[in-house]
Amino acid sequence: MTMELDHAGVRAQLSSDASALNLVEFWEQRMEIEIEEPRPRAVPYHWQWSDIQPRLAVAARTVPIEECERRALVFANPGLSGKPYITQTIFAAYSLYNPGEQAPVHRHTPNASRFVLEGKGGFTVVNGEKILMSRGDLVLTPNGCWHDHGNEGTEPVIWVDVLDVPLVESLNATMFEFDYVEDEQRRTVQSIAAPSGHSTHLYSRGGLTPTFVDHRRGRVDHSPMFVYRWKDTRAALDAMSSLPGSPYDAITVEYTNPVSGGPVMQTMSYRSTLLRAGERTLPQRRTSSSVFVVLEGTGKTEINGKTFEWKPNDVFCAPPWSWYQHESTGGEAALYSVTDEPALKKLGLMRKQARNDDGTIFELEVA
Ligand code: GTQ
Ligand code: FE2
Numbered sequence: 001m002t003m004e005l006d007h008a009g010v011r012a013q014l015s016s017d018a019s020a021l022n023l024v025e026f027w028e029q030r031m032e033i034e035i036e037e038p039r040p041r042a043v044p045y046h047w048q049w050s051d052i053q054p055r056l057a058v059a060a061r062t063v064p065i066e067e068c069e070r071r072a073l074v075f076a077n078p079g080l081s082g083k084p085y086i087t088q089t090i091f092a093a094y095s096l097y098n099p100g101e102q103a104p105v106h107r108h109t110p111n112a113s114r115f116v117l118e119g120k121g122g123f124t125v126v127n128g129e130k131i132l133m134s135r136g137d138l139v140l141t142p143n144g145c146w147h148d149h150g151n152e153g154t155e156p157v158i159w160v161d162v163l164d165v166p167l168v169e170s171l172n173a174t175m176f177e178f179d180y181v182e183d184e185q186r187r188t189v190q191s192i193a194a195p196s197g198h199s200t201h202l203y204s205r206g207g208l209t210p211t212f213v214d215h216r217r218g219r220v221d222h223s224p225m226f227v228y229r230w231k232d233t234r235a236a237l238d239a240m241s242s243l244p245g246s247p248y249d250a251i252t253v254e255y256t257n258p259v260s261g262g263p264v265m266q267t268m269s270y271r272s273t274l275l276r277a278g279e280r281t282l283p284q285r286r287t288s289s290s291v292f293v294v295l296e297g298t299g300k301t302e303i304n305g306k307t308f309e310w311k312p313n314d315v316f317c318a319p320p321w322s323w324y325q326h327e328s329t330g331g332e333a334a335l336y337s338v339t340d341e342p343a344l345k346k347l348g349l350m351r352k353q354a355r356n357d358d359g360t361i362f363e364l365e366v367a
Contacts, residue, residue: 015028037321038287038320038321040079040087040088040289040319040320040321040322041079041080041088042077042079042080042085042086042087042088042289042317042319042320043077043078043079043319044303044304044306044308044316044317044318044319044322044324045077045078045086045316045317046308046310046314046315046316047075047314047315047316048311048314049311049312049313049314050311052073052094052313053313055073056073056094056096056158059071059073059096060096060098060156065097065098065101065102065103069103069104070095070103070149070161071095071096071097071101072093072094072095072161073093073094074091074092074093075092075093075315075317077317077319079319083166085165085166086291086315086317087166087289087290087291087317087319087320087340088166088170088289088319088320089164089166089167089170089289089340089343090162090163090164090165090166090167090268090289090291090317090338090340091110091161091162091163091164091165091166092160092161092162092163092291092315092338093160093161094117094158094159094160094161094315095114095158095159095160095161096156096157096158097122097149097150097151097156097157098151098156099121099151099152099153099154099155099156100151100152101150101151102148102149102150102151102188102189103148103149103150104148104178104188104189105125105146105147105148105178105180105187105188105189105190106146106147106148106176106177106178106180107141107144107145107146107147107176107177107180108143108174108175108176108177109143109144109168109173109174109175109176110143110163110164110165110167110168110169110174111140111141111142111143111163111164111222111265111266111267111268112140112141112142112147112161112162112163113138113139113140113141113161113162113163113265113268113270113338114133114138114139114141114159114160114161114162115136115137115138115139115159115160115162115293115336116133116134116135116136116137116139116157116158116159117135117158117159117160117293117313118135118155118156118157118158118313119134119151119153119155119156119157119158120134120153120155120157121151121152121153121154121155121157122134122149122150122151122153122157122159123149123150123151123152124139124141124147124148124149125146125147125148125149125150125189125190125192126139126140126141126145126146126147126226127145127146127147127190127193127194127217127218127226128146128190128191128192128193128194129192129193129194129198129199129226130192130194130196131199131226131227132152133159133227134230135230135295136229136230136231136233136234136295136336137227137228137229137230138227138228138230138233138255138270138336139226139227140222140223140225140226140227140228140264140265141226142218142220142222142223142264142265143218143219143220143222143265143266144218144219144220145217145218145219145226146180146190148188148189148190150189160293160315162268162291162338164265164267164268164340164343167267167340167343168267199224199225199226199227200225200227200229202224202225203224203225203258204225204228204229204232204258206258209258209259215259220266221260221266222257222264222265222266223255223256223257223258223259223264223265224257224258224259225257225258225264228255228264228270230295233253233255233272234334236253237251237253237272237274237334238274240253240274241274241276245276246281247281247282247354248281248282248284248354248364249273249281249284250273250274250275250276250279250281250326251273251274251275251276252271252272252273252274253271253272254269254270254271255269255270255271255272262342263341263342265342266342266343266346267340267342267343268338268339268340268341268342268343269338269339269340269341269342270336270337270338271336271337271338271339272295272334272335272336272337273326273334273335273336273337274332274333274334275297275299275326275327275328275332275333275334275335276328276332277328277331277332278327278328278329279327279328280325280326280327280328281325281326281327282325282354282355282356282357283302283323283324283325283354283355284323284324284325284352284353284354284355284364285321285322285323285324285352285353286320286321286339286341286350286351286352286353287320287321287344287349287350287351287352288320288339288340288341288343288344288350289317289318289319289320289339289340290317290318290324290337290338290339291315291316291317291337291338291339292315292316292317292318292335292336292337293313293314293315293335293336293337294310294311294312294313294314294315294333294334294335294336295312295334295335295336296312296332296333296334297312297328297330297331297332297333297334298310298311298312298328298329298330298333299326299327299328299329299330299333300326300327300329301316301318301324301325301326301327302323302324302325302327303316303318303322303323303324304322304323304324305323309329323355345366350366351363351366352364352365352366
């Protein structure tokens with residue numbers, strides 16, 4: 001037996017021993033570990049309202065609410081092998097409730113929100129506060145807050161749910177609870193315990209915070225204001241619309257916790273962007289992932305060289321570290337977006353870059 005064979009034999013034995021001992025040889029997998037740039041499995045993708053709306057209508061006719069509890073068509077990013085995730089950290093879905101339907105009360109560790117697209121009469125009860133909503137309103141049901149939904153109107157209501165389900169699940173911290181008890185009885189809906197308009201009356205005027213209430217409204221820290229009205233957001237965007245804005249984000253506002261000034265939830269940041277007529281942002285990329293919902297206008301967004309032309313109620317996503325830039329093509333446009341930026345920031349992993357017209361790439365400050 002030669003030395004070489006010996007050596008090869010020893011190495012082969014090492015490999016099979018390692019495998020039997022549940023060890024992996026670093027040098028066999030280092031390409032999977034020493035990654036130079038983020039390698040998201042999620043891909044840039046766009047869902048058109050014209051494809052979704054008829055299927056939601058079929059689901060509304062044929063899937064009883066008792067069977068589904070929440071009648072949702074969930075975005076499954078084609079890069080994520082059929083998982084119901086729009087990016088590796090974010091879950092999103094279109095939900096439809098027919099008049100009179102109800103989703104039973106529950107709570108969970110994933111943070112959740114809905115952003116209303118159609119219909120009047122939809123409501124969510126969050127920790128005893130009943131919130132009626134209409135187009136463009138953002139309603140929060142953060143980690144640990146009891147919530148039930150319903151539709152007391154005369155037409156179907158449709159909204160977009162956004163949750164941090166995959167992020168929480170990647171940490172194996174998912175918990176859903178359905179055993180809501182009031183007066184020692186198990187209930188499927190909450191009784192109303194807060195005055196109508198509570199969140200709005202207490203918190204909706206920027207720069208003024210009430211001193212006579214406990215701002216903690218749940219098990220963990222989050223915004224005590226559970227609803228952000230589109231009419232307020234639109235008015236804010238309008239009031240800012242003659243300012244230069246940002247070359248990367250145009251006129252963007254973040255929905256903030258009125259007490260801390262920080263994001264409304266610990267893991268996700270919610271924003272609305274106004275693109276002025278013909279405005280085109282410069283390309284940027286971020287280590288966070290983004291989900292966009294078109295509220296007003298038409299436009300196109302280029303993500304990693306692919307162009308997505310959008311219309312109202314369309315949804316699209318930009319995975320981490322993908323270059324993206326927006327352009328309005330029919331007058332003003334308004335985009336609503338959600339990112340996992342607060343989670344990345346807390347972990348020291350948030351980075352942003354921009355690219356100039358001449359191709360130069362430079363770092364943007366992470367605020
Ligand atoms: O509205 O409470 O799409 O708990 C998925 C899980 C919606 C909700 C979803 C949920 C909800
Ligand atoms: Fe929920």
